[in-house]
Amino acid sequence: MTTTVLEVRGLSVAFPHRKGETTAISDVSFDLKLGETTCFVGESGSGKSVTARAVLNIVEPAVIKSGAINLVDVKAGQRIELSGLDPDGAEIRAVRGARIAMIFQEPMSSLSPVHTIGQQIIEAILLHQDVDAAGARAKAIEALRAVQIANPEEAIDKYPFEYSGGMRQRAMIAMALGCEPDILIADEPTTALDVTTQAEILKLLKGLQDTRDMAVMFITHDMGVVAEIADQVVVMLHGAVVETGPVDQVFHAPTHAYTKKLLKAALGLDEAPHGRIAPASDEVLIETRGLSLAFPSKKKLLKKRKVGVQALDDVSIALKRGEILGIVGESGSGKTTLARVLMGRFQPQEGTALYHSRDGGTRDLTDKASFRDGQVYREMRMIFQDPYGSLNPRMTVEQIIGEPLLVGGLLKGAALRKRVGELLERVGLPASAMERYPHAFSGGQRQRIGIARAIALDPRVIIADEATSALDGSIRAQILDLLLALRDELDLAILFIAHDIGVVRYFCDRVAVMHRGRVVETGTALQICDAPQDPYTQRLIAAVPIPDPRKRHLVA
Amino acid sequence: MTLITPADSPEDRIGAVRDTPVGEVDPRIDHSHGTESQWQLIRRRFAKHRLAVISLWILGLFVFVAVFAGFVAPNDPGNVKARYTYAPPQALHFIDRSDEGWSFRPHVYGYKVEIEPEALRRTFVIDEEKKIYLTFFKRSWDYKLFGLIPTDIHLLGPEKTRDPFYLFGADRLGRDMFSRLVYGTQISLSVGLVGVIMSLVLGVIIGGAAGYFGGWFDAVTQRAIEFLRSLPTIPLWMGLAAAMPSDWSPLQTYFAITLILSFLGWTELARVVRGRFLALNGEDYVAAARYDGCSHLRVIVRHMVPAFTSHIITAASLAVPAMILAETALSFLGLGLQAPVISWGVLLQEAQNIRTLATAPWLLLPGAAIVIAVLAMNFIGDGLRDAADPYAK
Numbered sequence: 010m011t012t013t014v015l016e017v018r019g020l021s022v023a024f025p026h027r028k029g030e031t032t033a034i035s036d037v038s039f040d041l042k043l044g045e046t047t048c049f050v051g052e053s054g055s056g057k058s059v060t061a062r063a064v065l066n067i068v069e070p071a072v073i074k075s076g077a078i079n080l081v082d083v084k085a086g087q088r089i090e091l092s093g094l095d096p097d098g099a100e101i102r103a104v105r106g107a108r109i110a111m112i113f114q115e116p117m118s119s120l121s122p123v124h125t126i127g128q129q130i131i132e133a134i135l136l137h138q139d140v141d142a143a144g145a146r147a148k149a150i151e152a153l154r155a156v157q158i159a160n161p162e163e164a165i166d167k168y169p170f171e172y173s174g175g176m177r178q179r180a181m182i183a184m185a186l187g188c189e190p191d192i193l194i195a196d197e198p199t200t201a202l203d204v205t206t207q208a209e210i211l212k213l214l215k216g217l218q219d220t221r222d223m224a225v226m227f228i229t230h231d232m233g234v235v236a237e238i239a240d241q242v243v244v245m246l247h248g249a250v251v252e253t254g255p256v257d258q259v260f261h262a263p264t265h266a267y268t269k270k271l272l273k274a275a276l277g278l279d280e281a282p283h284g285r286i287a288p289a290s291d292e293v294l295i296e297t298r299g300l301s302l303a304f305p306s307k308k309k310l311l312k313k314r315k316v317g318v319q320a321l322d323d324v325s326i327a328l329k330r331g332e333i334l335g336i337v338g339e340s341g342s343g344k345t346t347l348a349r350v351l352m353g354r355f356q357p358q359e360g361t362a363l364y365h366s367r368d369g370g371t372r373d374l375t376d377k378a379s380f381r382d383g384q385v386y387r388e389m390r391m392i393f394q395d396p397y398g399s400l401n402p403r404m405t406v407e408q409i410i411g412e413p414l415l416v417g418g419l420l421k422g423a424a425l426r427k428r429v430g431e432l433l434e435r436v437g438l439p440a441s442a443m444e445r446y447p448h449a450f451s452g453g454q455r456q457r458i459g460i461a462r463a464i465a466l467d468p469r470v471i472i473a474d475e476a477t478s479a480l481d482g483s484i485r486a487q488i489l490d491l492l493l494a495l496r497d498e499l500d501l502a503i504l505f506i507a508h509d510i511g512v513v514r515y516f517c518d519r520v521a522v523m524h525r526g527r528v529v530e531t532g533t534a535l536q537i538c539d540a541p542q543d544p545y546t547q548r549l550i551a552a553v554p555i556p557d558p559r560k561r562h563l564v565a
Numbered sequence: 566m567t568l569i570t571p572a573d574s575p576e577d578r579i580g581a582v583r584d585t586p587v588g589e590v591d592p593r594i595d596h597s598h599g600t601e602s603q604w605q606l607i608r609r610r611f612a613k614h615r616l617a618v619i620s621l622w623i624l625g626l627f628v629f630v631a632v633f634a635g636f637v638a639p640n641d642p643g644n645v646k647a648r649y650t651y652a653p654p655q656a657l658h659f660i661d662r663s664d665e666g667w668s669f670r671p672h673v674y675g676y677k678v679e680i681e682p683e684a685l686r687r688t689f690v691i692d693e694e695k696k697i698y699l700t701f702f703k704r705s706w707d708y709k710l711f712g713l714i715p716t717d718i719h720l721l722g723p724e725k726t727r728d729p730f731y732l733f734g735a736d737r738l739g740r741d742m743f744s745r746l747v748y749g750t751q752i753s754l755s756v757g758l759v760g761v762i763m764s765l766v767l768g769v770i771i772g773g774a775a776g777y778f779g780g781w782f783d784a785v786t787q788r789a790i791e792f793l794r795s796l797p798t799i800p801l802w803m804g805l806a807a808a809m810p811s812d813w814s815p816l817q818t819y820f821a822i823t824l825i826l827s828f829l830g831w832t833e834l835a836r837v838v839r840g841r842f843l844a845l846n847g848e849d850y851v852a853a854a855r856y857d858g859c860s861h862l863r864v865i866v867r868h869m870v871p872a873f874t875s876h877i878i879t880a881a882s883l884a885v886p887a888m889i890l891a892e893t894a895l896s897f898l899g900l901g902l903q904a905p906v907i908s909w910g911v912l913l914q915e916a917q918n919i920r921t922l923a924t925a926p927w928l929l930l931p932g933a934a935i936v937i938a939v940l941a942m943n944f945i946g947d948g949l950r951d952a953a954d955p956y957a958k
Contacts, residue, residue: 383858386857399850399852400850400853401868401872403602412859416858416859417858462857
């Protein structure tokens with residue numbers, strides 16, 4: 010028998026501004042029950058985080074317009090209405106942290122860098138519980154042990170920068186659980202983490218929930234994660250709840266069209282057959298042999314330089330014409346460094362990297378001089394990860410896309426405009442978009458603009474560094490399809506750097522798996538995803554959540 | 566290369582996921598304002614800063630006064646009238662109430678001299694019987710507009726040229742404080758502006774090179790800046806000012822002073838510029854520009870400079886008041902500009918004496934002008950700083 014601990018009815022939140030207000034969420038209703046995980050899914054901007062913040066009454070600068078948030082104290086049999094409380098008052102502060110705790114997406118910025126982990130956990134305990142300093146410390150060590158941090162007696166006196174990303178998130182969870190709350194709100198807690206770390210954190214959360222009988226409000230955009238841990242699912246779109254229900258029902262009998270679309274985008278990547286029919290040609294465009302690059306440690310006064318991080322260690326890959334080669338690995342595995350070496354940003358200490366250009370010549374990519382005449386940059390183009398940072402906000406779309414054509418002296422004036430219009434239409438944007446500035450576009454649209462800039466020079470190779478990882482599920486699928494279509498039309502070779510196995514499986518022909526600067530395994534996408542040979546690849550593949558609640562394998 | 570629109574391409578694989586080409590538009594987002602440029606956004610943000618907008622108007626007034634100094638000043642600022650030593654300010658009246666009724670006729674009251682019986686000191690008393698009528702666009706003493714066009718038209722002047730007209734009172738030699746203040750505005754504002762422009766040129770070139778290319782040049786300039794900034798400023802200025810030959814003309818001293826002021830002023834701006842360059846070097850769109858085949862010059866001029874011009878303007882607008890204050894301090898100490906050049910600092914030199922302050926407090930008015938100008942520029946700098954980066958979250 011499960012007990013409802015939080016009832017939300019008809020909640021609406023709006024951001025007031027000069028001309029009226031913008032509604033963030035409207036008429037949202039749901040229940041949280043002890044011992045159950047309720048997942049909130051939706052794409053960015055759908056109002057998931059605002060809903061979570063409204064529960065804690067920390068929505069400033071927005072205001073709660075209407076609705077009721079009833080927190081039920083099961084033991085005392087009381088109900089508190091949270092939305093009516095003063096956001097800075099004593100009553101709501103007694104609830105925050107003690108009854109309802111929250112963990113955030115970014116474990117680095119939500120921990121104070123100048124205090125030890127212990128100090129931060131102890132502070133939360135002292136604020137809400139009637140214990141002395143020694144008792145709080147004992148409790149904090151206990152909490153760290155509960156989140157499976159090795160050697161908690163020592164770890165408690167360390168600073169956040171001494172922790173890895175996964176350990177920081179564990180510490181955040183320990184802090185949140187320090188006061189034994191009834192409700193834990195987790196706002197995308199695993200999004201910033203690597204997939205193997207994500208699996209550990211999900212397992213940890215589920216275990217803690219079972220032992221403590223908490224209600225967990227879990228916000229995510231990843232349908233795989235939902236399928237792994239949810240009991241109940243709330244699907245949000247444009248600030249409204251479009252579907253709620255038990256996880257199995259939502260996944261296997263969705264009613265709302267948007268839910269179906271989300272599932273299709275998630276399942277599509279996993280179940281779509283890999284569609285490359287014609288094999289890539291044998292013409293090799295980029296070839297590296299034994300690339301090694303070590304970043305020296307920081308130069309210290311009067312001390313000898315030590316050998317620092319080995320970013321690349323004996324990396325040999327080959328990119329063939331018309332082929333999509335995926336480079337997969339967790340953060341710090343050296344995949345971005347590899348891309349930067351190929352683009353001439355870094356020069357490796359050992360090894361060769363050759364590019365066979367269109368005119369039949371061969372360029373040495375390890376030599377800065379081969380980039381000087383710009384030919385390599387005309388034939389090898391880059392798509393960036395961050396759709397916001399990669400477009401100059403001070404230039405119109407026309408100027409951004411036209412820049413390589415203009416600088417190369419290829420086109421100008423009306424011909425340039427016409428070409429930019431064609432490129433925009435090719436990437437699925439109206440030609441009229443060229444007069445606007447990047448801030449008028451959403452993330453997916455900006456990424457399309459970035460692709461238009463990349464194909465403007467009719468390149469042979471595109472290096473895409475995590476080009477879809479900042480995008481929402483269905484948008485990601487659109488961008489991948491766009492790239493696939495362009496590959497066929499323009500005979501492009503794409504070096505696709507990613508950490509998302511689902512994307513790689515769907516998109517790539519061949520995959521190289523990187524771990525600590527080394528390529529541990531190379532093979533076709535299906536080989537790597539379905540029958541991995543290397544133990545590291547096996548662990549990586551096993552940690553990927555599957556968007557089907559009937560196939561749970563991470564937390565069971 | 567043939568171009569096919571997505572609608573024509575086969576609906577293969579999960580192609581059905583693809584919806585409208587532009588993607589689903591969130592109905593809550595207002596897409597109507599995507600065509601505004603950076604400067605339009607900055608102007609809108611700036612307009613929200615009330616205090617900054619008001620300050621901009623005040624500064625505009627100061628600049629107008631400085632540019633049209635001869636036109637605004639009713640009297641020749643160097644004209645000595647021993648009869649009116651320490652004459653108090655006259656209030657300006659617009660409505661003339663006479664026996665025939667009311668009429669619009671600007672006027673001031675004349676002076677009556679009284680001798681204090683004990684101290685036998687001459688004091689001026691406003692004589693309400695004696696009305697001095699004023700006319701607009703009065704022709705009196707000659708000056709050159711913008712230093713080029715000889716003319717003798719003034720905004721306001723007494724009908725009879727010989728009548729006293731002292732809006733802000735008179736100084737030790739019976740010179741008109743208002744006219745002197747107007748001329749002081751010209752010098753003080755231009756010292757601030759010229760000094761900042763000189764430091765800006767130095768700062769942008771040195772700081773820009775240090776930030777963009779880094780390496781040993783960066784290290785050397787940074788140490789040099791640290792050294793310069795560790796020098797105590799007043800003794801340094803005193804030393805440099807003392808080293809100026811005493812036979813230099815006022816114009817030469819004027820340029821030497823601005824040079825001395827910008828000698829230290831550029832360090833601050835160089836740091837701002839270097840910091841911006843370092844930050845921008847890491848931006849993806851700058852990397853993208855390099856991959857687009859842009860030269861160093863084009864990357865800097867087209868992609869990086871527009872990203873921080875607003876920051877530079879902000880830093881500069883905050884540096885101008887510092888320059889003005891520095892000039893004032895130097896001149897006040899008698900080391901900066903020298904009479905007959907008139908600057909706010911030179912005018913304040915007169916107010917050093919406590920006795921003159923007791924009898925003629927209006928000599929402090931240049932101080933008020935400094936406070937108002939510096940405050941206005943600081944508010945404008947604040948407003949610009951808030952508006953400088955319209956893309957910041």
